[in-house]
Amino acid sequence: MAAAASATLAAASAGRARGVRVAVVRIGIIVALLTAWEIVARSGWLFRDVVPTLAVIGRAVLRMLADPVFYANLRVTALEIAAALAIGGGIGLIVGLLLGGSRFLSRAYEGIVYYLGPTPKIIFFPIMILWFGTGAGSKIAMGALSCFFPIVISVASGMREIPLVLIRVGQSFRANPWQMSRLVYLPAMRAPIVNGVRLGLGIAIIGTLLAETKLSNQGLGYLVIQAYATFDMPRMYALLIILFVLAIGANALIGRYGSRAPAQSP
């Protein structure tokens, strides 16, 4: 008993020591990278405005966060992404359920979705401009098109992995297709749906923002390309830092929600 307790204590102590080592390495890497950046910024090896000092970038981030123009453009981009995810994700969910629920439909059409998925979606932007105009419509369409494919693939494969016993229970209660979807399929597929939405969100963000950088007069993508056009590098770094934090944060948030999904019973 005492030996087991001391072994547990030793394991906990080793775990703590390892955690400290990992934290030290992380801090070391961050400090080394920031120091290297500052040296390059101050050395004059590169054109000074291309690599501003950390203080200049920090001030630009604070200025950006205090600027109402930033929030107005953030709102535009957020609404475009939300609309894109609702449209592309909604259609993707329905198509995924249809493909996952029918072996015939899956064999007929899933190959098309599977092979169209990894194509660069931004090349469809000229068509989207023709169809939906130069305003928010074409950006929403780009985001919707981008997020449609990962959501379909994820939902269809998740549907096929639903334990047969759950489907049989639903059928034995003579559930209609709507009840089957609401009470059996969707609850059993929470994890793959959340993962699909997570992937879809990341790609919808990229699709929408890239479209904004190409042709727009509002949104965060427009602000980035404006900073480039006026060679305002600190502002561009600040925008990119904020965009990365927002994108990674949104992804992690949805991922956390997905990881809390109940495990499927065998």
Place this chain on the structure above:
Amino acid sequence: MGRRIAARSLVPPATGVLTLVGAFAVLEALIRVGVVNRFVVPLPSQVLAAIPRIVAEEGVPYRFWQTTQEAIGASVLLVVVGVALGMLLFRFDVLRSACETWVAALASAPIVLMYPLFLVIFGRSATTIVMIGFIAGLPPVILKTVEGLAGTRRVLLDVGRSFRLSEAQRFRKILMPAALPTIFVGMRVGLIFALINIVGVEFLINFGGLGQLINELAERYDLPGTYAAIGFVILVSILFFVVCERAEVWLLPHRQR
């Protein structure tokens, strides 16, 4: 009997192809009767007719070669840097614990949005396109290299130890061959990410191969040409994807898929 089963198995894919053909035929009819505006959506027959024109007049083979060169450049960087970084993370366990989540976070970051920054640093050149393709494809290569090396079966490592293999021999004869299938999966995913970003940035900065072709045709309002060029890029992407899949099966026939 066997022939009937084979014929029956062809029905679903044939349905998929016929649906596409049928959709294009319906679209052609709708445009001809004026329901769909032909100044927004060109006739599918016009798009088909535009393919030989853009191949001859817009230098599609040369543009294809330009995009291929950029993809090769990004691929070489991916293999050299990505696998090396993966090996480094595997070799130093604390470093792996410290950095693996960062690499995974990088995979979900919208890296392609940094293209204006790369334009400032490298100029409007192929280097910008290659570097974005390389960085976008890097996380899966690193993560899969670490996963492959860490997944080496214990018994193989024990056999190596019983033969008193040196560190280099252990790596060359046991770890690398055991990790190769997983590393190849990472390289395939990384290459696909790289190609998507390469064509995308070509389109955005109007420079390089196939992506630039779409941008130029769209700016000239050559609708059949634009649609044909988009179709050509889709075809190239699908072919690239299929070739990567086949190469994986061909190079690693023993792998359970």
